[in-house]
Amino acid sequence: MKPIDKLTVAGFRGILSPLELSFRNGATPTSMVIYGRNGTGKSSIADAWEWLHAGRIDRLAREGAREGAYPHREASQGDTFVEASFSGPRLKPARLTFDLSRVRTPKEEGDLQTLRRIAPHPCHIRFADLTDFVYYTKAQRHDALARLMGFTPQVELQKALRRTLRRLTDELESRKGRYEVLSDEINELLEPDDLTDSAFLARMNSVFSRHSVGSAKRPNEAETMAEILRNRVEEDPRAKELAELERLKRACEATVVPDHLWLKIEALEKSARELGEQAGKIADLPLVDLYGRVQRVLEERLSSEETTGKCPVCGQEIAEPLLLEHLKDELTRLEELKKAKDGVVTAREQLKQLLRDSSGFASNLVEHCSDLELPADAWSTEKVTESARAVEAAIDAFAPMLESPIGQLPEVISRSLSRRIEKARTAASDFESGRKSLLTSLTRRSDELRNDETRGKLVADYSLVRDALKARRQWAIARDAVERLQEVSRRFDRFVEAFVRDSIADVQARFAAISDDVDRFFGILEEHTQGVGSPALRLLPEQDRAVILEVEFRGETVSPAYRMLSESQLNSFGLAAFLASAKQFNPKFRFLILDDVINSFDAYKRPQVVRLLKEEFPDHQFLVMTHDETWANRLFEEFPQWVRRRFARYEPTGPVVDEALSDLEKIQARIDSDEATDAGRILGPFLERQLQELCEEFQALVKYNRRNEYTLRPLLERFRVRVTSKLGCTHPLTAAVEELESEQAFRNLCAHWQNPAAPMTPVEIQIVVNAWNRVERLVRCPEDACFGFLRYAGKGRFVCRCGRTALEGA
Amino acid sequence: MSGEGGMTKDFVDKWLEEHSEPGEGDTEVVALVQRWWRKGQLNEDALLRGLIRMAKDGTEER
Numbered sequence: 001m002k003p004i005d006k007l008t009v010a011g012f013r014g015i016l017s018p019l020e021l022s023f024r025n026g027a028t029p030t031s032m033v034i035y036g037r038n039g040t041g042k043s044s045i046a047d048a049w050e051w052l053h054a055g056r057i058d059r060l061a062r063e064g065a066r067e068g069a070y071p072h073r074e075a076s077q078g079d080t081f082v083e084a085s086f087s088g089p090r091l092k093p094a095r096l097t098f099d100l101s102r103v104r105t106p107k108e109e110g111d112l113q114t115l116r117r118i119a120p121h122p123c124h125i126r127f128a129d130l131t132d133f134v135y136y137t138k139a140q141r142h143d144a145l146a147r148l149m150g151f152t153p154q155v156e157l158q159k160a161l162r163r164t165l166r167r168l169t170d171e172l173e174s175r176k177g178r179y180e181v182l183s184d185e186i187n188e189l190l191e192p193d194d195l196t197d198s199a200f201l202a203r204m205n206s207v208f209s210r211h212s213v214g215s216a217k218r219p220n221e222a223e224t225m226a227e228i229l230r231n232r233v234e235e236d237p238r239a240k241e242l243a244e245l246e247r248l249k250r251a252c253e254a255t256v257v258p259d260h261l262w263l264k265i266e267a268l269e270k271s272a273r274e275l276g277e278q279a280g281k282i283a284d285l286p287l288v289d290l291y292g293r294v295q296r297v298l299e300e301r302l303s304s305e306e307t308t309g310k311c312p313v314c315g316q317e318i319a320e321p322l323l324l325e326h327l328k329d330e331l332t333r334l335e336e337l338k339k340a341k342d343g344v345v346t347a348r349e350q351l352k353q354l355l356r357d358s359s360g361f362a363s364n365l366v367e368h369c370s371d372l373e374l375p376a377d378a379w380s381t382e383k384v385t386e387s388a389r390a391v392e393a394a395i396d397a398f399a400p401m402l403e404s405p406i407g408q409l410p411e412v413i414s415r416s417l418s419r420r421i422e423k424a425r426t427a428a429s430d431f432e433s434g435r436k437s438l439l440t441s442l443t444r445r446s447d448e449l450r451n452d453e454t455r456g457k458l459v460a461d462y463s464l465v466r467d468a469l470k471a472r473r474q475w476a477i478a479r480d481a482v483e484r485l486q487e488v489s490r491r492f493d494r495f496v497e498a499f500v501r502d503s504i505a506d507v508q509a510r511f512a513a514i515s516d517d518v519d520r521f522f523g524i525l526e527e528h529t530q531g532v533g534s535p536a537l538r539l540l541p542e543q544d545r546a547v548i549l550e551v552e553f554r555g556e557t558v559s560p561a562y563r564m565l566s567e568s569q570l571n572s573f574g575l576a577a578f579l580a581s582a583k584q585f586n587p588k589f590r591f592l593i594l595d596d597v598i599n600s601f602d603a604y605k606r607p608q609v610v611r612l613l614k615e616e617f618p619d620h621q622f623l624v625m626t627h628d629e630t631w632a633n634r635l636f637e638e639f640p641q642w643v644r645r646r647f648a649r650y651e652p653t654g655p656v657v658d659e660a661l662s663d664l665e666k667i668q669a670r671i672d673s674d675e676a677t678d679a680g681r682i683l684g685p686f687l688e689r690q691l692q693e694l695c696e697e698f699q700a701l702v703k704y705n706r707r708n709e710y711t712l713r714p715l716l717e718r719f720r721v722r723v724t725s726k727l728g729c730t731h732p733l734t735a736a737v738e739e740l741e742s743e744q745a746f747r748n749l750c751a752h753w754q755n756p757a758a759p760m761t762p763v764e765i766q767i768v769v770n771a772w773n774r775v776e777r778l779v780r781c782p783e784d785a786c787f788g789f790l791r792y793a794g795k796g797r798f799v800c801r802c803g804r805t806a807l808e809g810a
Numbered sequence: 811m812s813g814e815g816g817m818t819k820d821f822v823d824k825w826l827e828e829h830s831e832p833g834e835g836d837t838e839v840v841a842l843v844q845r846w847w848r849k850g851q852l853n854e855d856a857l858l859r860g861l862i863r864m865a866k867d868g869t870e871e872r
Contacts, residue, residue, distance in 0.1 A: 055849060120820060153850045154821045160852035161843075167858050485865040492861055495839045499825065506821055 002029040002621035003591050006085040011075030011098070012051070013044035015654035021045070023621065025643050029087040031622040033639070033660070035632035036647025041655035042625040046124050046595040049623075052082040052096045053116065053123060055106070058147065067103040074652075077101075084115070091115060119589035121150040121582055127596040130574040131567075138546040145537070145547055148578040149510055150585060154503045155545065161496045162544070168492060172485050174356070179478040185471045189464060200472060207461045219472070226469055229462040242449040242459040243466075244372050248381070249442045250467070251368035252435055257391060257428045258358060262421075264351040265398070269417055271343035272410040278337050282407045285341070287313060288334045295327040341406055348402050348409070355399050362388035384438050387431035394424035504541050510581070511537045517580035517616075518573075524612045525572040528604055535561065535573055549573060568600045575609075583617070590620040598631055606631055607693075610638045611788075615801065618785040636662035641784050667769060671762045679765045684712065684753035687772060691715035694779060697791035698722050698798060713750050716741050726796045728809045733778045740771040781805040822847065838864065 002023065010018035019041075023029040036042050050057050051070060060069060071080040080098035094112035099105060125148065132144040146155040183195060190203045197219060205215045208225045211232070216222035233239045294312050311318050311326055318326045365388050369381040397420055404412045450456035515536060522535045531554040538559070540546040549570075550559040558564050565573070575597055582592055598606055613622065622642075626632050636644055646660035661669065663686040670679035688711060695702050695715055700722035703714060720737045727734055740746055745764035752758045779790050781800035790798040790807060798807040826844045829835035842860045846853040 151821070154825075156850065157822050157847065157852055160854050164852075164854050164857050164861075167854075168861055171858075171862060481865070485862070488861055488865040491836045491839050495829075495836055495843070498829070498835060502825060503821070 001088055002031065003086055003088070003091075003589055004084060004621055004623075005029050005087045006083075007045070007049070007623075008081075008083045008085075009045060009048040010082075011072045011080035012048050012070060012082060013072065014041045014650070015044050015048075016072045016074050016079075017653040019654055019657065021623075021645070023087075023623075023643055025641055029621065030641055030643060031620075031624070031639065032643040032645065033632060033635045034623070034625045034645045034647060035629065035660050036625075036627060036655060038627050040647035040650045042627070042647060043126070043595060044654075045623070045625065046126055046593050048082040049084075049124055049593055050122075051106075052084060052094065052112070053119065055096075058152065059126065059128065067098075067106075070103075071098050071100070083110075086111075115589070119586050119591070121585035122147070123582065123586065123589070123591050124593035124595065125575070125578045125597055127599045129578070130571040130597060130600070138540070138543065138548065142545040142547040144574075145577065148574055149507075149514070149581040151503075151507055151510060154506065158500055158503055158545070161499060165489075165493060165496050168485075168489050172482070172489050175478065175482050175485055177357075179475065179482050182471055182475040182478050186468060186475055189468045189471065195475070200468075204465060204468065207465055210461060211458065222465075223469060226462070226465045229458070229465055233459060233462050236455060236458075238449055238452075239455045239459050242446060242455065243463055245442050245446050245449070246459060246463045247467075248368055248372060249439065249446065251365045252384075252439050252442065255362070255365040255388060255435065257361075257432070258354065261354060261358070261395070262425075264347070264354050265417070265421060268344070268347040268351050269413060271340070271347045272413040275337075275340040275344050275406075275410050277410075278340060279407045279410045281337060282341055284334060285338055288331065288338060291327055291331045291334060295324065295331060298324060298327065344406055344409060348406075351398070352402055355395060355402075358395050361392040361395055363392075381438070384431070384434040387427065387434050390427040391424070391431045394420070394427045397423070500544075504539060508539055510585075511539070514577065514580035514584050517583060518576045521576035521579055521612055521616060522573055524615070525576060525605060525608045526569060527608055529569065532565070532569065535576070537577070568602065568605065571597075571600045572605070579612070579617070583620075590617075591623075592617075592620055593623045593625070595625045596627060598626070598628070603630075606634060610634065611801070614638075614786060614788065632660065633663055636660065638787060640787065664769065667765065671766050671769070674762055676760045676762045676765055677756070679762065680749060680752045680760045681756070683765060683768065684749060687749075687768075688712050688715065690772075690776070691719060694789055695719055695722075697789045698726075699792045712753060713747075716746075726792075726798070726809060727807060731807070731809060733775070733807060736771070736774045736778055740768070740775055743767055743771055746771065778807070822850075 004023050006023065007021045008018055009015050009021075021032065021034075023032055034042055034045070047057050047060070047070075050059075056067070057065075057070070060066070075098075077100045078097060081095055083093055083095040085093045091111045091114060093110045094115045095109040096112060097107040097109070099107055129144065129147055132140070132147075143152075143155060146152045186195060186200075190200070201216055201219065201222060204222045204225070208214060208216065208222075208229075211229060213225050213228040216225050233243050290313055309318060309323055310316070311323065311330075313327070314330070316326075362385065366385045369385050372381070401412055401416060401420070402409075449459075518535060518537075519533070523533060526532055532551055534552040536550045538548050538550060540548065548560040549562065549565075550557055551561040551565065552558070553564060561573075562570070579592070598609055601609065613620075624635060626635075635642070640662070644660035644662070646658050647655040648658050649656050663682055667679045667683050667686070670676070670682070691712065692715060694700075695718060698719065700718045702711075702718045705711060705714070716737070720734070720741055723731070723737055724734050745760075745767040748758065748760055748764050749768050752760045779798075781788055781790065781802060781804060783800075783802055783804055786800050786802035786804065788801050790800050790805060793799040793806075796809050799805070826840055826847065830837055830840045830844065839861075842857060842864065843852070846857045846860070
């Protein structure tokens with residue numbers, strides 16, 4: 001049973017007024033063809049279905065359009081919805097209504113969840129899904145395949161987990177950096193051989209023994225010893241002052257603007273200048289690979305005379321310079337652009353790293369100044385701390401600018417970098433002069449206080465112990481933080497690897513499950529391509545998200561197949577993969593939307609698509625949308641029981657829909673309105689197309705005509721000869737063909753077809769149509785699922801593909 | 811391969827559910843990922859914060 005009864009779309013994308021697509025032909029739901037030129041609103045139907053079925057529209061998300069872009073701009077609250085009604089009693093209508101106040105949480109009604117459960121695989125495919133599959137890199141092709149085969153959610157999670165793991169690793173590295181800085185600080189203070197407890201305590205105890213304060217066996221005992229030393233310093237005001245001054249002096253010495261900050265900023269400025277105006281063309285960079293490939297192909301295929309024409313990449317008509325020169329120039333330009341962009345990326349990352357390392361530039365100095373225990377008027381540190389804060393603010397001000405997209409960075413830099421550099425240099429210069437002045441004063445006073453050697457030694461040792469213990473405490477905290485984060489990182493890494501491993505196994509299993517169908521479907525689509533077959537998908541597990549396609553070409557495996565298959569053949573493969581997946585993974589919901597999928601297929605391959613649908617999907621319901629009138633007519637002829645709609649034009653409220661007529665219906669309508677010339681204009685090509693196909697299927701020998709025009713009579717004549725020779729003079733088909741051929745009206749049509757000035761009457765057109773209908777009834781299988789022309793099966797028999805209808809001589 | 815025919819729409823949820831059983835994986839990490847995996851999207855910032863907090867206090871973010 002065909003599952004969809006009606007699809008209603010309102011207030012969504014390009015459709016404002018409710019658009020009802022009823023799949024009923026009489027009382028029975030069937031498939032539907034929608035024909036409409038580009039821009040008439042067909043794609044909104046596929047988008048609407050995707051939103052209803054999946055809750056989001058991946059195509060739009062990839063282009064940066066999120067849920068807010070779904071409603072028609074004139075739609076009010078509650079006006080934007082998609083509803084599907086179903087044909088059986090199993091499902092109640094499923095509806096999704098957009099909520100303007102909660103754009104990411106639409107209102108779900110009816111059996112929507114049940115629909116999503118019984119149809120877990122995507123039901124729709126667009127032409128863009130197939131083209132994506134053709135051009136991209138291995139990872140992008142994997143993602144395109146994920147869309148065709150419906151494993152996008154797990155691929156998206158896989159990518160998101162990998163990104164989170166990378167960020168976690170960055171965080172770990174940053175903490176390790178902090179830990180190493182603290183290790184260096186302790187090393188600088190104590191110069192121990194290692195940072196173990198025993199080495200640290202040995203070094204501390206050597207200091208404690210000089211002042212006879214005991215010996216520490218554990219780090220916390222060292223804290224007690226340090227307290228005793230502190231009391232001794234406190235008891236001597238001059239010693240206390242010296243200790244404080246030493247502490248401040250070290251903080252002052254440690255707080256310096258990194259020299260290479262200016263170098264890194266200059267490097268970014270220079271690279272951004274080199275990228276300059278080209279920055280706006282960064283979006284062209286993905287074409288580098290394509291230009292390279294096209295250039296290689298054309299160099300092999302084009303002779304030196306064939307060097308002008310349309311560029312297959314940019315679409316420009318190239319006269320001067322010659323086509324290969326144009327490709328070469330474009331490739332050179334893009335490679336230079338890539339080099340310039342990479343330069344900016346590297347310079348930006350180096351500066352960002354330096355800014356991260358310099359964050360909290362003033363904090364150490366400010367902290368020391370704020371807890372100094374010195375007479376209030378003895379040392380004014382406010383000026384130097386203020387200027388340190390100004391430097392910190394100036395450094396921090398660079399960071400937001402660096403978050404601009406690369407394409408905008410040159411402009412942002414040229415607009416505001418020099419002003420920020422000037423501000424930062426001024427702040428750094430002010431700070432440096434204040435710092436030097438303070439250091440000079442501190443050193444002078446320290447030297448005075450050190451006159452007493454015992455006091456100097458006591459203060460120096462106390463300062464050493466105090467700073468070492470503080471650094472040691474921070475070091476221990478940092479070490480523990482690193483160890484714990486390392487452990488969490490390992491656990492998360494194991495989780496990610498386990499998920500990726502199982503996800504890959506799932507994808508492999510999917511490939512295996514559909515491989516026979518893909519092979520068969522591809523075989524049908526490429527029936528007329530000699531030597532190509534047995535397509536297979538291979539995952540490259542050692543490369544994340546990499547997939548290659550293999551085919552056999554004349555008995556040899558070609559891997560990857562992209563080297564050999566044309567765009568159209570790759571599209572055949574993509575379509576086969578999608579249809580096989582939908583058939584395999586949506587067994588309980590046989591509904592498929594094909595949106596303009598035959599765009600790259602030549603005329604000879606389109607009947608193969610019809611054959612594929614008829615033979616492999618007789619129980620499926622299709623919604624086929626196309627802007628190609630010839631293809632639409634073909635579908636009307638091949639599937640007369642399908643509902644046909646035409647999007648005649650687009651108005652601000654949405655597509656204007658009417659019933660689409662087949663060629664024979666159009667002819668009848670013109671006969672009825674006395675428009676014989678128009679009717680003849682349609683009937684001539686129609687009959688010619690039918691007879692061409694019949695001659696091919698019946699294997700009639702037709703005289704070759706290089707001009708390939710006005711072939712109606714020779715085609716019908718050769719067809720009649722073939723039918724007569726195989727079925728005999730008295731067969732009803734022979735009689736029907738002879739009747740058509742002998743009609744004066746048919747001869748007039750042929751004359752009219754060659755020369756439109758030759759008059760025809762509606763009655764004559766009607767005679768030809770009636771005679772043709774009698775022929776067609778005999779050469780076409782009447783079964784809905786088949787409805788194809790009979791074809792020669794040998795031994796004087798003509799049989800349809802489904803085998804239920806046959807003709808043979810007496 | 812999970813569930814009927816490896817139906818991918820459910821693959822992630824089913825996989826997380828299976829690995830949230832004791833002995834099947836790191837239940838703390840699985841619970842955290844489950845918490846931030848909603849409607850086919852992962853809230854990466856929240857997951858990262860949760861992992862860092864897990865390292866900080868040794869317990870899963872609640």
